[in-house]
Amino acid sequence: MNIKQVADILGQERIQVEVTADSLHVIPSFQDENIYKLEKRGNQRIYLFIQYERGSGKETILETFQSEEEAAIYFLLVTLQSSFYHNYIFPNKEKNASLNMGNPNFTIADLQTALSSLHVGHVNYSIYDEATVPHSKHLSRVTPSESKVQFIGKNNQVVIETMELENWDAYSVMFDFVYLLALLDEIVNRLVQANQLKGLSDDEIATFLTA
Numbered sequence: 222m223n224i225k226q227v228a229d230i231l232g233q234e235r236i237q238v239e240v241t242a243d244s245l246h247v248i249p250s251f252q253d254e255n256i257y258k259l260e261k262r263g264n265q266r267i268y269l270f271i272q273y274e275r276g277s278g279k280e281t282i283l284e285t286f287q288s289e290e291e292a293a294i295y296f297l298l299v300t301l302q303s304s305f306y307h308n309y310i311f312p313n314k315e316k317n318a319s320l321n322m323g324n325p326n327f328t329i330a331d332l333q334t335a336l337s338s339l340h341v342g343h344v345n346y347s348i349y350d351e352a353t354v355p356h357s358k359h360l361s362r363v364t365p366s367e368s369k370v371q372f373i374g375k376n377n378q379v380v381i382e383t384m385e386l387e388n389w390d391a392y393s394v395m396f397d398f399v400y401l402l403a404l405l406d407e408i409v410n411r412l413v414q415a416n417q418l419k420g421l422s423d424d425e426i427a428t429f430l431t432a
Contacts (some may be wrong), residue, residue: 222418224259224288227297229416235410236304245296249273257283259296263420266292294421305404310397313339325392332392341403346395351373353377358399360391370394372402372430374423381427398430405429 228240237248246258256271261428268284286292305334312333314322320331329348336344345357353359359371361382368391372384405426412418 222293222297224293224296227293228299230408230412231300233283234301234304236300245293245298250260257299259292261289262408268292268295289379294425299423299432300408301405301408302401302417302429302432304402306397309404310400313400320390322396325387325389327392328390329392330390332396335396339400341400341407344399344403347373347398356402358395360395364380370398372398372423380423381431385426401430402426 224240228238228245231238231247235422238250239246243261244258245260246256251255255273257268258271259266259268261267263394264287266286266289267282269374270281270283272279272281284295285290286295297426306346313335317335320335321327321330322335322417336346345354345355347357348357349362353371353373355373355375355377357373359373361369361371364384366388367385368388369382369385370391372380373378383391386394405421409418411423413420
């Protein structure tokens with residue numbers, strides 16, 4: 222995959238980008254808005270943050286890649302994650318404010334209600350003593366008042382997990398990650414069927430979840 226293909230995929234998701242032979246970035250909604258940009262410098266591709274507030278244009282290099290394919294997939298994943306939060310997760314939480322997502326009153330029952338209301342094709346997750354399944358999210362109990370959220374990979378192994386979190390905080394992260402994974406799966410399945418993508422590795426999905 223190259224940056225032109227990534228630009229095309231993001232365009233299909235109504236994410237406007239500016240692409241050249243050597244660079245790619247999302248077109249900002251407002252003048253002087255900070256941007257994240259993928260750019261070729263020498264033999265490397267760098268992912269950088271450019272601060273345009275007050276006209277500074279200060280650059281901070283966040284990631285460096287040796288191949289265009291690796292850089293392109295990274296840009297695709299982090300851009301999709303940002304878009305999903307902005308267009309789906311935050312609006313869902315606002316719409317369902319009565320469930321108390323993100324505050325200490327958010328309960329396990331609230332989490333299950335929130336997850337059952339998601340308008341996505343398929344959602345894989347397990348809670349506490351339920352058996353894990355490959356390619357899913359799992360809520361793991363640490364103590365009666367603390368939990369971890371885990372991403373379970375294709376071989377039913379723990380790929381990544383959060384630190385110990387207070388239960389209400391873990392429930393909120395669980396909601397975010399389940400929703401993110403379901404949204405990503407919908408796009409990946411469509412791209413695979415169109416022969417635009419071969420699929421994603423567990424590590425690439427972990428990057429998407431934690432970007």
